[in-house]
Amino acid sequence: MEHVDVVPTPAEFAWTFGGASPLRTLRPGTLLTAWSEDAFSGQLRGTADVTSAQTFPGLNPQTGPFFVEGAEPGDTLVLHLVDLRPARSHGVSSLVPFFGGLTSTDRTATLQPALPERTWVYEVDTAAGTVGFVAGGEVAGGGDWSVALPLEPMLGTVGVAPAAGEVRTSLVPDVFGGNLDTPEMRVGTTVYLRVNVPGALFSLGDGHYRQGEGESCGTAVEGAMHSTLLVDLVKGSASGGGPAWPRLEDDEFLMVVGSGRPLEDAWRAGQVDAVAWIADLTGLDTLDAYQLLSQISRVPLANVVDANYSCVTKIPKRFLRGAPAYGGVHADLRARARGL
């Protein structure tokens, strides 16, 4: 198996999906290890660093794009997350003015002033498998309340180049994936993305050492990450032309991640695609698939902070009587990952 290891220079970071030159070309079947910078471009190093005082080259830098040989529009790109390993000894979270779920924003505008800024630094304890929350940042009285939270690494952002010649910021998720910010994007998960342009041109970044569902303050425990993935491809004829929305699979669940506003539309998108997926795998008609989904789906939120919100619909595979998705590629990749 080919193993490609990529550490981009800052000048090589991608800030958009679409519109960037390929960083590397990969063959389907490749094992990729990619280092990614954190969403703050590495500029928040202590609790005294707040975003309004920085001059960022950009936010949410991506590692990529990767050109996948043989990928054509209508194919399905398959990425299996083999390993996610923090690349720093600390993660950072920060309140960004007019960004987040419990503040007005440029998209949900009010006349109120912004919330105060504050930055939290979370030390990574690899042995214990934790990141440490410490209250208060630099504010007076801070620091005397702390708790260790489980280290649960995930990728906030994985996506491909959009259709129709669009070039889209890495900050806003959509049908092409991108900044979905779901904790389901973890080790053991397989990602399915519709290919829109030759080579697919996928990128990844926005490592999170952990994140709650919804990411309400706008930022997770952000950190540079070493990500190891198996890259594969299902050709269009076998994949039904590529999924309408990003699909995920782990050992227990099939998942669809819808994005949009208002939040119910993000939910609807994922649910409608989940109905289609169930019908496709089981032979049930649309109404039966709708009924079954209604009684079995789990629906955790992903993000309620980006310019498109994201919501995950999860289908327990054990209730589908065994039909494998995409010809069983997840199980194959899982086995290959175990063999590494």
Place this chain on the structure above:
Amino acid sequence: MEHVDVVPTPAEFAWTFGGASPLRTLRPGTLLTAWSEDAFSGQLRGTADVTSAQTFPGLNPQTGPFFVEGAEPGDTLVLHLVDLRPARSHGVSSLVPFFGGLTSTDRTATLQPALPERTWVYEVDTAAGTVGFVAGGEVAGGGDWSVALPLEPMLGTVGVAPAAGEVRTSLVPDVFGGNLDTPEMRVGTTVYLRVNVPGALFSLGDGHYRQGEGESCGTAVEGAMHSTLLVDLVKGSASGGGPAWPRLEDDEFLMVVGSGRPLEDAWRAGQVDAVAWIADLTGLDTLDAYQLLSQISRVPLANVVDANYSCVTKIPKRFLRGAPAYGGVHADLRARARGL
């Protein structure tokens, strides 16, 4: 311990929160067993029964209201779910025209015709702990695909009389609780509701033998239920005046259920109250509580089908360093329930 057992006649069903005479008066500390009819008023008995062909006395009948002695506005009503037992050997789910999450409705109106109607009957297998999904209802070709799903009883609707003299249909949840439709309303959960009128006047109903998160087709596996609850009261001075939104607690999580439209507003409501709750229990300031919540909350949807949507914010108690909510009433009730 006083044990009250109530089986209302159809004439005694309540159809609203507020506006109904008390069915019974209860003392705090009482163990209540209440039978409730299903949301279809028991009128769907087979797969040939569809809702448009019925003349319903009403939908979502409630058992209650119960007048709790000593409950005053500003107090917190406490209901601990000790047992939920299906009162029939089958549950029913049905597609109701222009109702549900993946169809246009009277609230999200389009010019498209309604989806076809269909009714599913789920046999309860108590020994196996399952309800059986069978494809197709009466449609040709139906019936040849089936799967047993776990029996996971819950109450769709629990609420108190609203404030400001309002009388509200049992179909639409809001700050007073009501038709929240969250699977978290299960055995082992304690419910906290702000008392708005003397006696609190709580009702319950809408038993579900199981339900997916979001309840996307609009109805769960609906069934008559025997519900057993411990009824308690936290006086206003001790409860901070009653929660802004319904709060739940189980052994692992504190939860807040926000309701509203669009769905992000239901989420925001629950999140803002969760921040306040964390701050109250830990002494963290608002920004620290916001940060902590962001990294630890789990956010499953409840319903995306009623005229107000509902969303649950869950806070793992183990990350709050031990401060008990409401003086530890959940643990007390849990212990009492175990002793029954």
Place this chain on the structure above:
Amino acid sequence: MEHVDVVPTPAEFAWTFGGASPLRTLRPGTLLTAWSEDAFSGQLRGTADVTSAQTFPGLNPQTGPFFVEGAEPGDTLVLHLVDLRPARSHGVSSLVPFFGGLTSTDRTATLQPALPERTWVYEVDTAAGTVGFVAGGEVAGGGDWSVALPLEPMLGTVGVAPAAGEVRTSLVPDVFGGNLDTPEMRVGTTVYLRVNVPGALFSLGDGHYRQGEGESCGTAVEGAMHSTLLVDLVKGSASGGGPAWPRLEDDEFLMVVGSGRPLEDAWRAGQVDAVAWIADLTGLDTLDAYQLLSQISRVPLANVVDANYSCVTKIPKRFLRGAPAYGGVHADLRARARGL
């Protein structure tokens, strides 16, 4: 013609739609003059009065309800606005904490503090037909910028008792009308409301000396009002069972006012009913009516501040080739009003 003149005492104010005893019984054909208190219950008298410092008996008091003889569910209540005359020499507007369109609210909750409070008093100049905006309230430096705005009286709130036994606050509009807050509710307009209970039980209040579309700060130039209306009734068989949403008519336009959240749903509701109305009056099928509406409708917002938003769809009557609505009752009432 019978002329009924009503000035309720504060104890007679209604605060809800439904749930209040009739203030007076009226025969169809009656001319009603009703005095209504302002939405602040008359308690803001100067720029130093802010809402958080008051103890209100309630907000948005209504004059009514009026029991209309012969009105039965399925009929259409018809109210023609003959005259709206300010009952005070000044109107008041105020920023209410966490209320309004450009602030977070209890429904769109954030962690930000409320905007500052401020109250504006608008002197009414009857001769000039103006109300005077003066900057600043009591704040330092206020008062040196002023402008006279046209006096354009309207009623913020007109509605009937809801269906299904509900009792609803006068603050939130819905299918029964209520707090629509549209400037179209002016002299010369005829209102059509579906009757839900015997006698219809309509109320009115919330006089505005003027209001912008959307009512963004949450309050108009609020003032006590003398309202004169012709009350009429179209029986169910002639009215098609009563409109789904409040309908209005003036000499130029047919209008439907939808309410709900998100705002697009308020819009959709009004548009779908407008399509049905056009189809009904012209004989066009649904798709042609949809097409015609798309090219001719005017769509001003009403309110984006209440717990349900309201949006008006206006259809220029001249493009419908002359079919009169409700048998021409608007023209009849207009003629009767002119003859007074």
Place this chain on the structure above:
Amino acid sequence: MEHVDVVPTPAEFAWTFGGASPLRTLRPGTLLTAWSEDAFSGQLRGTADVTSAQTFPGLNPQTGPFFVEGAEPGDTLVLHLVDLRPARSHGVSSLVPFFGGLTSTDRTATLQPALPERTWVYEVDTAAGTVGFVAGGEVAGGGDWSVALPLEPMLGTVGVAPAAGEVRTSLVPDVFGGNLDTPEMRVGTTVYLRVNVPGALFSLGDGHYRQGEGESCGTAVEGAMHSTLLVDLVKGSASGGGPAWPRLEDDEFLMVVGSGRPLEDAWRAGQVDAVAWIADLTGLDTLDAYQLLSQISRVPLANVVDANYSCVTKIPKRFLRGAPAYGGVHADLRARARGL
């Protein structure tokens, strides 16, 4: 005055904002006449042509982009609409499957089938100043109901290249303008757009012979257009850095067009910018400007059909006591237009 006349070939059409090479370079002060193809790329020629049967090169082709000499990020591009003249003798409107306001869409997804397709052809009567609606397209029984509607030409789409390297489809409006679909984009209106890239790179297209507010069926009376504009520039220091959202001005109103989802967010964006604009022009503080706006704004919807909705906030200039926007450039351009 320099007069540039541009008729692009189909190969020269732009389909995005950003990402296209300049079609022409213009000096500020230039008079531009630009021909634009209709949003259907000219492929719907009769009522038998429906969109699902066509293979479009793309939808909503733009004429441009135009590189404006001297335009730098932070400047304000000024476009004054001097003349809009239909370039064909007929316009076309069509129901596109799963597109429009009163149907489910890919963004507001349901399981219902699409509405039927239908296409309407509107003959232009230049002498009478009308376009003719004829019921029914090719369907049986169609054609016997018709009405002449006023010819009121407008441009659906005007925008500049977005910031941050994005390339955005011409179908979705945002802060850079684009597919706003407001009838206010008519002769006599001046458009202000923030410049994001050197040269501004503005494009225009999507001519409408008329359109209702909201554009509910998804398409206006679409037609090829000859547009004549005066192109100007206000440098950043004089323009305050360019408006946050597209601003318009005519002889009576200042306007801001916000875009987003849900619709209340589109409204909020425009309102918040309108408050800032009023404060800037009058010296009122934010709360006074908010209050004044609340009582004077008119708020017609623009589109409720695109992936971002658009809503217009209109401020009557006469209530601002005379402070001219952008140094009075609208009046200057108006005078120059009259002198042509």
